[in-house]
Amino acid sequence: MLNQILNFMKKSIIRAGFMLTGILLLSTSILAQEEKKQENVCNDKQEKACCNKKKDATCEANKDAKTASFKVYGNCGMCEDRIEKAATSVEGVCSSEWNKETKMMKFTYHPEKVKVEKIHEAIALVGHDTEKATASDEVYASLPGCCKYERR
Numbered sequence: 001m002l003n004q005i006l007n008f009m010k011k012s013i014i015r016a017g018f019m020l021t022g023i024l025l026l027s028t029s030i031l032a033q034e035e036k037k038q039e040n041v042c043n044d045k046q047e048k049a050c051c052n053k054k055k056d057a058t059c060e061a062n063k064d065a066k067t068a069s070f071k072v073y074g075n076c077g078m079c080e081d082r083i084e085k086a087a088t089s090v091e092g093v094c095s096s097e098w099n100k101e102t103k104m105m106k107f108t109y110h111p112e113k114v115k116v117e118k119i120h121e122a123i124a125l126v127g128h129d130t131e132k133a134t135a136s137d138e139v140y141a142s143l144p145g146c147c148k149y150e151r152r
Contacts, residue, residue, distance in 0.1 A: 117132060
């Protein structure tokens, strides 16, 4: 009887070991895929700064790049990330930096590639009002509570 219990326990431990090995392999594979996806995406401040530097170098190489600024409404770091990502997603925008205290976004762009109104529109599409574009009520309502600002 004791031998049967021991054999059962050994088999259970071996099965559990195989299951854990499979889980670890699957997890490693998923993590590797996610890392590849993240290679060219700017998610955190450090990566964003690096990507902006790469874009800035392109802008600096082209003497036609201009720097401008306008007001964008928001409150927090999540707003900052969302606003800057929306601005830099516009073709022709080299870099952007939003200041949550002053609500001003400074950006570098190629005027021959993009009109400033397109940048206003891109930011409004993610829920933030600007001087020239207003976010839809539906998109604004979907923002996290900390991101809801006093609307005009």
